[in-house]
Amino acid sequence: MSSSSGTPNASGELQGLDLAQQKFGPLLSPVAATPRAWTRYALSRERTVQVYNHRTVINIKPGKEDEEEDKLETLLFRGNESGIIRRKISARVEELEREMKLPLGTFVTCISMLNCYVLLEDFQDPRDCNIIARIYSPSTPACIDVSFRHHFRARAFGHEWNYSLGYKIHRRPAPEAPDGKGIIRDLKENNYHHTKDGWRTISTGYYDEKNVERGEVYLGHEDVFDICDLLLGPIDEPDQDAPEDEKIAFRRRLVWCVRLLMASVGIGYKMACVDSEEDDGVSTDMRWLVENYGNWFARGIRKACGFELTRDAEEAQQFREYQKEQEEEARSGGGFDDEDMPDFFAPGFGAALLAQLAMNANLQRDAGGVD
Structure with missing residues (x-):
C-alpha cells in the first residue's frame, strides 16, 4: 500500500487515497501525498457536490446540434440562463478532454458551480455574469476556484464593457463545502479585483472613458506552472536541446x-x-468579450506560458497603434454620424429608456445572487 493510502479507521471506513478513489476514481495518476491530505480532499469534494449539485456530465451528441439548440432556446425561454451556462461549461471542458486524449468526464466531473448569475441577450450573446467555479484536481489533493465577472452593454454613444477573470488555489481544501455567498461578498468588497486573500488575476479588459479598448494578462510563468502542477501533476520543462515536438x-x-x-x-x-496556427479566439456559440481587437489576450497567455510566436511582436505594435487611433478619434470628437444617433422622439423611446434603466438597477442589486 502506498504512503498516500490510508488504513481503515476503527469503524472500518476507508481513508486517504483509497477513500478518494472509492468516491471519485479512477483519479488521473494521483500524486503521493499524506493520507490526511487525500481524506480532506475527498470530504471537501463530496460535500461540495452535495451542496452545489453539479457533477453530472451533459453529453452533446455529434450530429444533434439542432436538437441541442432547441434545448438551449427552451432553457432561455424559461429564464434559466444558468442552465445554459452549465451546459456550455460541460461542452467546453469535454472539448479540452478530447484534445488531451483524456477519458471523457475526467475534468467535467471535477467542476462545481459555487455561483452562477448570468444575463443573456440570447443563448449566444451574454451581457452580465458573476460566475464562481471550483475545479477539484483529479491528480492532486487540491482545488482551484475560478471567478469571472463580465458586463457588456451596446450604447448609442459607445459601449460599456469590462470584465475580470481570476483564480485562487487551495492546496489544503477544508473538509466541508465552500461558502459561495461568502466568496462573492469578499470579492465584492474588493470591487472584484482578484488581488486579495489569495486571489490572483488572470486578465482584465474594459473600454475606458474615451471608449478605447484596454486590457492586460497578469499571469506570470510561475503562476502557469503552479496551475498546471496542481491540475495534472508535476512535469519537468524540456531541456533547451530537447526535440522540438517535445x-x-x-x-x-x-x-x-x-x-x-x-x-x-x-x-x-x-x-x-x-x-x-491561428488564434481562433472565443467560441462563437457563447460570445464572451475577453478582447475585441488584435488578439492581445492570446499573446498574453502565450507569454505567460514562456513562448511567443513570430508575429506576436508586430501584432502587439499594431494594437498599440490602434489604441492611439481610437484616442485621437475621441479627442477630435469623431466616431458618430447622424445615422448613429438614437431617435429620441420615436414613439415609446422614453418609456423604453426608463424601463432599461430600472432593469439595470435591479441587475446591479441582484448581481451577487447565488443560483
Whole structure:
C-alpha cells in the first residue's frame, strides 16, 4: 500500500487515497501525498457536490446540434440562463478532454458551480455574469476556484464593457463545502479585483472613458506552472536541446491548463501554439468579450506560458497603434454620424429608456445572487 493510502479507521471506513478513489476514481495518476491530505480532499469534494449539485456530465451528441439548440432556446425561454451556462461549461471542458486524449468526464466531473448569475441577450450573446467555479484536481489533493465577472452593454454613444477573470488555489481544501455567498461578498468588497486573500488575476479588459479598448494578462510563468502542477501533476520543462515536438507538446500542456480554467466558467477560447496556427479566439456559440481587437489576450497567455510566436511582436505594435487611433478619434470628437444617433422622439423611446434603466438597477442589486 502506498504512503498516500490510508488504513481503515476503527469503524472500518476507508481513508486517504483509497477513500478518494472509492468516491471519485479512477483519479488521473494521483500524486503521493499524506493520507490526511487525500481524506480532506475527498470530504471537501463530496460535500461540495452535495451542496452545489453539479457533477453530472451533459453529453452533446455529434450530429444533434439542432436538437441541442432547441434545448438551449427552451432553457432561455424559461429564464434559466444558468442552465445554459452549465451546459456550455460541460461542452467546453469535454472539448479540452478530447484534445488531451483524456477519458471523457475526467475534468467535467471535477467542476462545481459555487455561483452562477448570468444575463443573456440570447443563448449566444451574454451581457452580465458573476460566475464562481471550483475545479477539484483529479491528480492532486487540491482545488482551484475560478471567478469571472463580465458586463457588456451596446450604447448609442459607445459601449460599456469590462470584465475580470481570476483564480485562487487551495492546496489544503477544508473538509466541508465552500461558502459561495461568502466568496462573492469578499470579492465584492474588493470591487472584484482578484488581488486579495489569495486571489490572483488572470486578465482584465474594459473600454475606458474615451471608449478605447484596454486590457492586460497578469499571469506570470510561475503562476502557469503552479496551475498546471496542481491540475495534472508535476512535469519537468524540456531541456533547451530537447526535440522540438517535445517542446511544443509542453507549451500546449501549459496553454491547455489556462484554457481549462476559462472553460470552467463557460469561456471557450482557442489560441495558436505554433506559427502555422491561428488564434481562433472565443467560441462563437457563447460570445464572451475577453478582447475585441488584435488578439492581445492570446499573446498574453502565450507569454505567460514562456513562448511567443513570430508575429506576436508586430501584432502587439499594431494594437498599440490602434489604441492611439481610437484616442485621437475621441479627442477630435469623431466616431458618430447622424445615422448613429438614437431617435429620441420615436414613439415609446422614453418609456423604453426608463424601463432599461430600472432593469439595470435591479441587475446591479441582484448581481451577487447565488443560483
